[in-house]
Amino acid sequence: MTLERSISNPTNLWFVIAAYNEGSMIMEVVRRVTPVANVVVVDDGSADDTADRALEAGAHVAVHLVNRGQGAALQTGIEYALSQGAAHVVTFDADGQHDLDDAMAMVEVCRNQGVDMVLGSRFLGRTVNMPLSRRLTLKAAVLFTRLTTGLKLTDAHNGLRVLSRAAAGRLRITQDRMAHASEITSKIRHLGLTFVEHPVTITYTEYSLRKGQKISNSVRILEDIIIGSQR
């Protein structure tokens, strides 16, 4: 029996995908997921046909009329999934970096161990074609998270996460842009959420590297964290 089929009630499982100008990729990603779970794609103010293609592929679609950032889009998707009765919510990238089997294994872990969250870790698992600069930046983020939150994570900025319904309801992401990853780890600590890390495979393609985070964004993330704490 495959992991997908072992999920007893897929109607309560929701994948949240934040997408910005992913028209060329979103159908493929959504079509991979829809046989085993519900999908909500939050089109974050795309200029292309991301929303139409996601809908055509079988996803629920919520559209941000103005681009607000990945953190804002994830929060919108989580709220939508909860309103539809989600028991578990998976945050999943739109650029095809994440592996569906990893996500389903993480859902199993979340259900069987009864933890609030399961966090994907590419450093417990493996990476394909990850540039050295990206590896160093992510390691620095791990150190930063350890110093600021005390959480001993091996991968602090992995977008593949599974949240129980209770955790998804309590999390409330307020960092609209990329600092949401740091905010999530900080809230895990402050809300006392239970979690485990799970090894995952992240595949870097030319497309995902072009779409993904630049090192220069680290400065913006730091600024968001500092200013965000003053709001």
Next chain:
Amino acid sequence: MIIQLAFTALFLGLLFVTAVRRFGFSPLKYGIMLFCCFGMYFVWNPNQMTHLARMVGIGRGADLIAYATTGLFFLAVVAGVIRERRASDTLTQLVRKLALRDARQP
């Protein structure tokens, strides 16, 4: 004398407006009010400004004014950034409400 009266009126006006206006970032409010009070005093006692500057290790009163103005400018920039972030939060909430209200199902 005319300049001193004009600056006093200016500082008084700014003090009044700052005191009655709501500020999102209170350090800026108190910074401006302090600046106005010191300003009014030193307009009429300019020698005291140089005396104070020397006490804190700065050569001239004019330099002290420049530093104080720079500090106030920095506070104003921080206040502006925080105000912009609050407006951004409001926009996000509005955008989210519309997105959830108009979500489409397959």
